[in-house]
Amino acid sequence: MTRYTLKGLLAATGLAAAFTGAALADTKVAVIMSDSGSANPFWAAVTKGALDKGAELGIDVAAVAPAGGETDVAGQIAMVEDQIAKGVVGIAIAPADTAALVPVLEQARKRGVHVVFIDKRADMPGTYIGTNNIPAARIGAQHICDSVESGSDVAVLQGIVTSTTGQHRAQGGREGLVECGLNLVAEQPADWDAGKAQTATENILTANPGLRAIFASNDNMALGAIEALRTAKMLDQVMIVGFDGNPNAAESILKGELAASVAQRPAVMGAMGVEAVLKLVAGEELPDEIDTGAELVTKENAESYL
Amino acid sequence: MAVRSTEEAARRRLRTLEKYGVFGMVLLMAVVLTLLQPDIFLSAQNLTNILRQVAMNALLALGLYVVILTAGIDLSVGSIMALSTMLLAMADVAGWPWPLAILVGPAIGVLCGLVNGFGLTVLRLPHPFIMTLGTLYTLRGVTNLVSGGRPVSGVSDTIRFLGSGEIPMPFLGKFGSIPVSAVVLLVCYAGTAYFLNKMSIGRHIFAVGGNPQAARVSGIDVNRILLVVYGMSGFFAGLAGLLMAGRTGAGFPNAGIGAELDAIAAVIIGGASFFGGRGTVLGVFAGVLVMGLLRNGLNLMDVSAFWQQTLIGMIVVGAVFVDVLRRRAGRGP
Amino acid sequence: MSDAAHRGPAAPLLEARGITKRFGAITALDGVHLRLFPGEVLGVVGDNGAGKSTLMKVLSGLHAPTDGEIVFDSRTVVLHSPRDAQNIGIEMVYQDLALAGNLPIHENIYLGREPGRRVLGFTIVDEKLSRKMAMEHLDRLNITVKSVDQSVEELSGGQAQAVAIARATAFEGRVVIMDEPTAALAIKEVGKVLDLIKRLKDHGASVILISHRMDDVFFVCDRVMALFHGRNFEEAPIAETNRNEVIGWIMGTRGHAAGLAHEGA
Ligand SMILES: Nc1ncnc2c1ncn2[C@@H]1O[C@H](COP(=O)(O)OP(=O)(O)OP(=O)(O)O)[C@@H](O)[C@H]1O
Ligand SMILES: [Mg+2]
Numbered sequence: 001m002t003r004y005t006l007k008g009l010l011a012a013t014g015l016a017a018a019f020t021g022a023a024l025a026d027t028k029v030a031v032i033m034s035d036s037g038s039a040n041p042f043w044a045a046v047t048k049g050a051l052d053k054g055a056e057l058g059i060d061v062a063a064v065a066p067a068g069g070e071t072d073v074a075g076q077i078a079m080v081e082d083q084i085a086k087g088v089v090g091i092a093i094a095p096a097d098t099a100a101l102v103p104v105l106e107q108a109r110k111r112g113v114h115v116v117f118i119d120k121r122a123d124m125p126g127t128y129i130g131t132n133n134i135p136a137a138r139i140g141a142q143h144i145c146d147s148v149e150s151g152s153d154v155a156v157l158q159g160i161v162t163s164t165t166g167q168h169r170a171q172g173g174r175e176g177l178v179e180c181g182l183n184l185v186a187e188q189p190a191d192w193d194a195g196k197a198q199t200a201t202e203n204i205l206t207a208n209p210g211l212r213a214i215f216a217s218n219d220n221m222a223l224g225a226i227e228a229l230r231t232a233k234m235l236d237q238v239m240i241v242g243f244d245g246n247p248n249a250a251e252s253i254l255k256g257e258l259a260a261s262v263a264q265r266p267a268v269m270g271a272m273g274v275e276a277v278l279k280l281v282a283g284e285e286l287p288d289e290i291d292t293g294a295e296l297v298t299k300e301n302a303e304s305y306l
Numbered sequence: 307m308a309v310r311s312t313e314e315a316a317r318r319r320l321r322t323l324e325k326y327g328v329f330g331m332v333l334l335m336a337v338v339l340t341l342l343q344p345d346i347f348l349s350a351q352n353l354t355n356i357l358r359q360v361a362m363n364a365l366l367a368l369g370l371y372v373v374i375l376t377a378g379i380d381l382s383v384g385s386i387m388a389l390s391t392m393l394l395a396m397a398d399v400a401g402w403p404w405p406l407a408i409l410v411g412p413a414i415g416v417l418c419g420l421v422n423g424f425g426l427t428v429l430r431l432p433h434p435f436i437m438t439l440g441t442l443y444t445l446r447g448v449t450n451l452v453s454g455g456r457p458v459s460g461v462s463d464t465i466r467f468l469g470s471g472e473i474p475m476p477f478l479g480k481f482g483s484i485p486v487s488a489v490v491l492l493v494c495y496a497g498t499a500y501f502l503n504k505m506s507i508g509r510h511i512f513a514v515g516g517n518p519q520a521a522r523v524s525g526i527d528v529n530r531i532l533l534v535v536y537g538m539s540g541f542f543a544g545l546a547g548l549l550m551a552g553r554t555g556a557g558f559p560n561a562g563i564g565a566e567l568d569a570i571a572a573v574i575i576g577g578a579s580f581f582g583g584r585g586t587v588l589g590v591f592a593g594v595l596v597m598g599l600l601r602n603g604l605n606l607m608d609v610s611a612f613w614q615q616t617l618i619g620m621i622v623v624g625a626v627f628v629d630v631l632r633r634r635a636g637r638g639p
Numbered sequence: 640m641s642d643a644a645h646r647g648p649a650a651p652l653l654e655a656r657g658i659t660k661r662f663g664a665i666t667a668l669d670g671v672h673l674r675l676f677p678g679e680v681l682g683v684v685g686d687n688g689a690g691k692s693t694l695m696k697v698l699s700g701l702h703a704p705t706d707g708e709i710v711f712d713s714r715t716v717v718l719h720s721p722r723d724a725q726n727i728g729i730e731m732v733y734q735d736l737a738l739a740g741n742l743p744i745h746e747n748i749y750l751g752r753e754p755g756r757r758v759l760g761f762t763i764v765d766e767k768l769s770r771k772m773a774m775e776h777l778d779r780l781n782i783t784v785k786s787v788d789q790s791v792e793e794l795s796g797g798q799a800q801a802v803a804i805a806r807a808t809a810f811e812g813r814v815v816i817m818d819e820p821t822a823a824l825a826i827k828e829v830g831k832v833l834d835l836i837k838r839l840k841d842h843g844a845s846v847i848l849i850s851h852r853m854d855d856v857f858f859v860c861d862r863v864m865a866l867f868h869g870r871n872f873e874e875a876p877i878a879e880t881n882r883n884e885v886i887g888w889i890m891g892t893r894g895h896a897a898g899l900a901h902e903g904a
Contacts, residue, residue, distance in 0.1 A: 002403075036610070036611060036612070038610075038612070047389035062608040064605070064608055064611065065611060065612075066563055067611035067612065067614050067615050068563065068609055070560075071559065071560040071563040071564070072563070072564070073554070073558060073560055074362060074550070074561075074562075074565070075601075075611070076601070077359075078355075078359040078601060078604055079553065079603065081355040081358070082352075082355065082357065082602055082605035082606055083605070084351075084607055085346055085351050085352040085355055085606070086346055087346070096560070097554070097556070097560060098455055098457060098459075098555065099457035099458070099459035099555070099556035099558055100457060100555070100556045100558045100561075102459065102554070102555055102556070103466065103470055103480070103553065103554060103555040104470075104553075104554075123459055216346060256348065265533070285487045310691065312876055352727050415828045453813075476684070504763055504764055504766075505761050505762065505763055505764065506753040506755065506761070506762035506763075507761060507762075509742070509746060509753065509764060510750075510751070512739070512741060512742060513739040513742060513746075513750055515741065516739030516740055516741035516742055517737065517739045517740060517741075518736065519733075519737050520736075520737040520738050520739045520747070520750065521737070521739065521750070521751075522720075522721065522737075523701055523721045523731070523733060523737045524721065524750040524751035524752075524806075525720060525722030525725055525751040525752070526750070526751050527720070527722075582741075583739070583740075583741035583742075635773070
């Protein structure tokens, strides 16, 4: 049972003011994910964020996912239909397929049920709540700026550069490093892959023996870079910042090898999904995209990412 | 004498349980759901939702039922459905006239089914499990190859009407209507029931499942029967693909992943014997409904989808156990 | 074997000439001859594995012979399937009965040849007619069952045997082959089957009876032939031989007959 009702706290927030008490207690919002929380820590955090927000506002929030996980498109469609039948006011959904969910979500809107997207958007208009990778990568770059002297040599490891995620993270990292006056000596693609990142790092170190920091666009590549540094015995000289906040990255951070990682905020995503639906119900206009923001994982907070 | 008659009675009870148990289960679930969700479950909207949600599984299960009657198995139906959906969507988006485009799904389905039958009869692969496991992978791969692993959206309204359209039924209330897909189901189920029970070729399918040697010595061309049943299974998978394209307005590469297992489960829950030769079309539909109601009910109560899997697994085992008991009793004194 | 071994002037109705059948490395039949005359009951005997069933399966179209030919009604025929054999009037009761246990009695009897009307190449079965025909046919054969709707798996061994015989006789074949039809039966039922064979003969059909029971063979057969290790061994009109001689043939010995004759019936 991932269902939560708490009527006590409803007066507190501004949002709640949009509803009369009785109506609010009956307000149902569905968060429909593409994979379940018990299978995936990311969605577990989304679930928790959504349910906590429901408890805080005193509304009925259901956070559900189809049995077959990300590939269970038919199951997710059925879930949308069943939630509509249940009388939800809105749905925050991470569509299992960008095209196949469109008709049922259009159907939902036709029946007056509001729809917003979390994590991934379907091929249709609507508000998307997710992590904007450009500002998120800047957070990682800023941490490097704060840690090394201005003018130092730094590098960026890119993911797959044909993907939007890869482009955005590389762009945010590059802009952040250059704007604070660091000297960007290399930008190399390593396709999200640890092995490729290791090779790329070796090459960068050979060409730039004075290198002080690397921003890697994901944790896998960051850990690959660390292996290259270990071999070159340069772990003390070069700091590495990764992206994703994966458990093995957190482990490396606690060991003092990886300096930091940038993590998405799935709990915030869940909460924002619920809030966005309620805002639409209250008649507010929402932007096309809402950034959940990102946070830096360092020695101080890495424990909670294990 | 007394022993004999109590055994006889026990056998009769088991046969009754096997025949009508699944209908009792449907009824029980409907009653429980009505009690738990009185306002929602019986609403016209929810009932039409259920009909639409079970349509694909109902078609796949119908095809599998015909295959399982011959003591065979078709693991490839989910992949056939995906390929049919995809090619149909591509043809439609490419501007084929709709009367042609809607034929693409079922035609691809029949073709794939005949490939399965061909592997069994001409290549003499030892068990349908192997041939259809092969096509499960191959056809999924082909689906991804032709689509590049990306969905194809923008399917025309005529096809969408088949999958998600509704025929308004004013007496059912505000949203009351019968989904077009339910009409498709009705025609397929009634047609298959007639085919299996009234036509000699249908009886031959039962005979092949009961004792292939008996069928052979009776002059039945067993290979031809196998081609027919795998072709039918492919046809219904292709038709499910058509409904899927209509329901989602798209062809998408992940269509029907794992759907073969749902279909097999529905057939078994519906009282058909995995050993062939036994079952009814109505039972299969009841099996489909059991799974559909379970999913719908748990969704309405926001129960984790994992419970759905857990319970379906238990129901499958229970259904087969009844079959085992019947066989044991059937062997008699 | 010799031409003197058969009697009557008529040409054989069914003749197997030099039939050889191999299953991989196993040679089940090696150049076997068989002649069956109109209205004759021919007993075929032989030890387990002698090749009796295999020869009959060749004659009923289930197995294609590796070599040799089949002549029916003075014409060479090639039987591609049991259907071909049925079409020219050769019916068979198989040793393992070959019934579909999940189907009712009447469907088993008419399996593959259901009564009904043809529509677009398909047969719509007339179930009522099938039941009625089955009941009448079983009545004619003096076979009683609770109902022709009973499925065959619910029947006793003898009843199932009766259904298999009913199927082989439902279309008034000119040749009826019975592979050990009495093996599973109680004495009373054995009598019924033997009576039935006599009646088939009276109706002009020819019958091949395979049996290990000398009583059966000497009660109904006109002639008896023995196979040994997949080859013809001996054959004789029933009047010109006796049990012990035939038992000797089965074991692969000749000539003991005279000495043991007095022990026979
Ligand atoms: N389908 C088959 N594949 C391989 N070998 C076979 C096959 N059918 C029969 N044989 C072999 O052919 C030989 C003759 O068998 P067949 O069944 O004809 O004997 P039979 O005389 O009928 O014996 P029984 O009295 O036990 O019924 C045996 O050695 C048997 O193992
Ligand atoms: Mg035999």
